[in-house]
Amino acid sequence: MLYMKHLSLSITFVLFLVIPYVVFGSSVVINEVMFDPEGSDTGGEWIELYNASDKQVDISGWEIYPDGIGYITIPNGFFIGAEKFILIHLRTAGNNSATDIYQATSSSNMSNTSGSAAIFSGEPRGKDTMRSFVQWGKGGQTWESGAADAGLWEKSTFIDISSFSEGNSLGLQQDGVIAGGKNAWRILHTPT
Secondary structure, three states, rough: OOOHHHHHHHHHHHHHHHHHHHHHOEEEEEEEEEOOOOOOOOOOOOEEEEEOOOOOOOOOOEEEEEEEOOEEEEEOOEEEEOOOOOEEEEEEOOOOOOOOOEOOOOOOOOOOOOOEEEEEOOOOOOOOOEEEEEEEOOOOOOHHHHHHHOOOOOOOOOEEOOOOOOOOOEEOOOOOOOOOOOHHHEEOOOOO
């Protein structure tokens, strides 16, 4: 009888871990952010997305919000492969491919002292469509409240970048982490 009780608790715990993936419907996350490249920021900033699932995901029409730049819409017919990365190149021209999307139309760069990035799987933008979030430098950035409501971030927390150097990036401690707040992130001295 005690064995059955432990088995029931174990199954409940496993379901608790699996349900966020079902609710979110996707395991595509912001995996790394380059907001202060060496030299000029224009044309050197990027956001890396990662699909942690074992199936490709259609991200057509999804929107990425790099604070300071505005919303970037993923082109129609765009898929991210299973356990694959895509780099979103900000303020630079190029030809989109299975691994790279170029966005050249923005008029500003991300802030080097504080900012945030979010990704949404549809409209309306908010806690129900937000899939990933990160903020650095200080709390209270755009979409912090929505990220907290979605269980992706804790209000007023941020990644401390006081030891950050030009050319570093912010990356997840482990590829594909959906939530975990600031503790899921680290400064990468060698961006990937």
